[in-house]
Amino acid sequence: xxKGMIKLSxxxxxxxxxxxxxxxYCNKHIxxxxxxxxxxxxxxxxESGLGSAAPGSPAPYAAMGNMYFESMESFQNSFxxxxxxxxxxxxxxxxxEPTVQISEVLI
Amino acid sequence: xxKGMIKLSxxxxxxxxxxxxxxxYCNKHIxxxxxxxxxxxxxxxxESGLGSAAPGSPAPYAAMGNMYFESMESFQNSFxxxxxxxxxxxxxxxxxEPTVQISEVLI
Numbered sequence: 001x002x003k004g005m006i007k008l009s010x011x012x013x014x015x016x017x018x019x020x021x022x023x024x025y026c027n028k029h030i031x032x033x034x035x036x037x038x039x040x041x042x043x044x045x046x047e048s049g050l051g052s053a054a055p056g057s058p059a060p061y062a063a064m065g066n067m068y069f070e071s072m073e074s075f076q077n078s079f080x081x082x083x084x085x086x087x088x089x090x091x092x093x094x095x096x097e098p099t100v101q102i103s104e105v106l107i
Numbered sequence: 108x109x110k111g112m113i114k115l116s117x118x119x120x121x122x123x124x125x126x127x128x129x130x131x132y133c134n135k136h137i138x139x140x141x142x143x144x145x146x147x148x149x150x151x152x153x154e155s156g157l158g159s160a161a162p163g164s165p166a167p168y169a170a171m172g173n174m175y176f177e178s179m180e181s182f183q184n185s186f187x188x189x190x191x192x193x194x195x196x197x198x199x200x201x202x203x204e205p206t207v208q209i210s211e212v213l214i
Contacts, residue, residue, distance in 0.1 A: 001152070006157075007154050030214065046214035049209075050211055051208075052206075083160075101158075105153075105154055106153045107133060107137065
């Protein structure tokens, strides 16, 4: 993605008792969000947590989902307007409260 | 990046008293790491935190740096072998302890 774009990162904490349904997330949630937001989404990525710095240590996040937007205005006019419907799907695939980060792409 | 690749995410917590020198990170640290790891690095991205889910709320991370590797073996044989030199540079640009996540790219 190019410099200046807006990146939304949604990170789902890992840990005992925490659940995350990767199949639902990749095959139902992401396509639903992509459908709602249409052309505003310039790219989407999903990663599954494997580990952390120390060998054998657990990943801080079970999964991370990222979406890229052309500008903050485009993000607000697409994701912002649909945030309620998008968030309402969360309990269908996880019992965690995700960490949400909005960033500007520098490199 | 393509499915099955390994992604290293290094996330620097935001907050009162926490420092992060983006100029040093982008212009000294990332090039130094890229030089050490050479061809093993298939891509690198850097993002600057702007906010979180609630309007006006601070970003959980001041910055996030990501590097992609072809496989876990390639990651371990490059980053793993240079981890000590790489980590030794951290105090030159931040007083935080970063959150480190190793992930598998799914989408």
